[in-house]
Amino acid sequence: MYETPEALLEFSTFLNSQMDQVNRIEWNTQEENIHFFLGDIRNGTNHLIPSVYHASAVSGVGLMYRIINVRGFFEELTTHNFNGQTLTFKLTVNDSLLAENNQQIDIEAIDGNIKISNSTNYDVEMVIDIAELSSLIIGVVTVQELLMLSKVKISDGQYVQSLHHFFFVLDKPTCITAF
Structure with missing residues (x-):
């Protein structure tokens, strides 16, 4: 683990030694x-991927995050700033495991600060499954990526960028605990 460019360089110097x-x-x-940092990205297998790409890594998907109370989750985030965005949207969540999580929540954001409202007056509706919402809210995936993968529905395309910025998280979660 490293938290600064200097720490990464020192770590690399030790490994190089x-x-x-x-x-x-x-x-x-x-x-x-990380391949941008390395001088030689090959992983040592000499495996070529057609046509002339060197295998550089093995990747996997491990941890799964899950919001178990959508309304409560957003109520806890009323002190979090959602990137300065101003919009009102209806969030429709589908959850095949917990029926009580099948919810519609009206979220009003003013300069990034949210409140849960009971208004039926909103700019756009966003329909999403709980699995994708859980990944979206912690920064694993973006609204634009989910839209391209047909994993989110947005009722008005002019709000895609606003929703993208609203949910954008700079740093993805990191877990080094082996299970």
Whole structure:
């Protein structure tokens, strides 16, 4: 784990100092763009992916996050700023596991600060499954990516960017706990 560019460089210097003792280092990381840092991104298998791409990593999907109370979750976030966005939207959540989570919530955001309202007056409706909402709200995926994958429905296309910015999270979650 590293938190600064300097720490990553120091970590790399230490690993490089081991090159007379080891042929290859396996680096378990959740940093999806670490290949930009490395001088040689090949993973040592010499496996070529057609047409001429070098295998560089093995990836997997592990942890799953789940919101178990949608309304309560957003009520807890009333002190969080949603990237300065101003819009009112109806959030329709589908949950095949917990019927009580099948909810419609009207969220009013003013300069990024939200309140749950009971108004039927909203700019746009967003329909999403709980699995995708859980991943979206913590920053694993974006609204635009979910839209391209047909995993979210947005009633008015002119609000896609606003919803994208509303839910955007700069840092994705990281977990190094082995289960």
